[in-house]
Amino acid sequence: MTEQSCIFCAIAAGQQPATVVYRDDRVTAFWDIRPQAKVHVLIIPNQHFSSLDDAINADPALLGHCLQVAARLAREQGIHTTGYRVVTNVGPHSGQSVFHLHFHLLGGNPLRLALG
Structure with a gap:
């Protein structure tokens, strides 16, 4: 995948619709x-x-900034008191499907342990 064909690059540039929260x-x-x-x-x-x-x-x-934004959004979404998960997948064996670095902020309900 090249930057020109990357869906996340298009979202970051405002060229593809997304519900942006930050x-x-x-x-x-x-x-x-x-x-x-x-x-x-x-x-x-x-x-x-x-x-x-x-x-x-x-x-x-930049990586530290991504994690700071994740913590800020967890507070804004009210999930900081019950807990949340921040995950990034690296490569196809991990389940990465969009090859643009991204962190998943997950919470708001009990999460299953998804290993192996």
Whole structure:
């Protein structure tokens, strides 16, 4: 996938519709169209990185900012007191289906442990 064909790049650029809940010059956050929890928000860097593996050496401060935004949104959604999960998938074996780095903020109901 190239940046030109990346759906998340198009959302970050405002060229593709999404229900955006947060946007700044570095990240965009929006509701997942196939939610796996009552609260399921995706937090993406506006700059294209294929995955965490791609971004780790390029801009470590951006990764911290993504997590700060996730915590802020958890508070705004009222899930910070009961608990929430922040997940990123890396590569096809992990279930990554859109190859643009993104973090899932999940909460609002009890979550199953989804390992193995």
